[in-house]
Amino acid sequence: MRFPGCIRLAATILAVALAGALPALGQLSHDFMPKGGKSLFIDVFAAKPDQATIAEITGAGRSEADWAGDLKARKTGLEDKQLRTLAAYLAINMPLAKESVEAAVRAGDIAPALPPDGRELAWNQCQPCHSLFAGYLSQDRDLEGWRNTFHTPFHRELSLSEQEREEFARYSAINMPMKFEDVPEDLRF
8 A cells, every 4th residue: 555655745746846847837938949930920021011011911822932932022131941931831821811811900910810830839739748859849850751740649639730730840841950059958858
């Protein structure tokens, strides 16, 4: 009968340790990660909102290559990875429902009308189950490698749409792996 008491003690110690760590984890921000398409969209198009431009972009469905050409022509000032990240995001997520975009623009914040980007999906879906660094940030995979992540038994159960899975895979293929020193110490391993 001594064994169950040890298990209770170990569970209590683990619960106390986790309770002490949760506030620190709650204060962490994903800002150290490369920006995703939603953030880049807001930086480029919503900083000085032009309703016609926002309507044009959110209403168009184009390929990733076509979006990349469009973004280059607009002289967005984005670096190469950022441009590729935004082009992939637009190709996967546009067009959007006109009504939701118009309502968001009227409210003065386009963000609620935009689907989550790869950075948001990684932050919200990866770290609850495993080390964000070892399990995600340090992984060097191509697009197909990131897509294959969702074929493992424990990832198949994630409540992500096919569109969100593709957004995650494209963001990750462009922006991962991260350099060890660019990841906050609290998130390394």
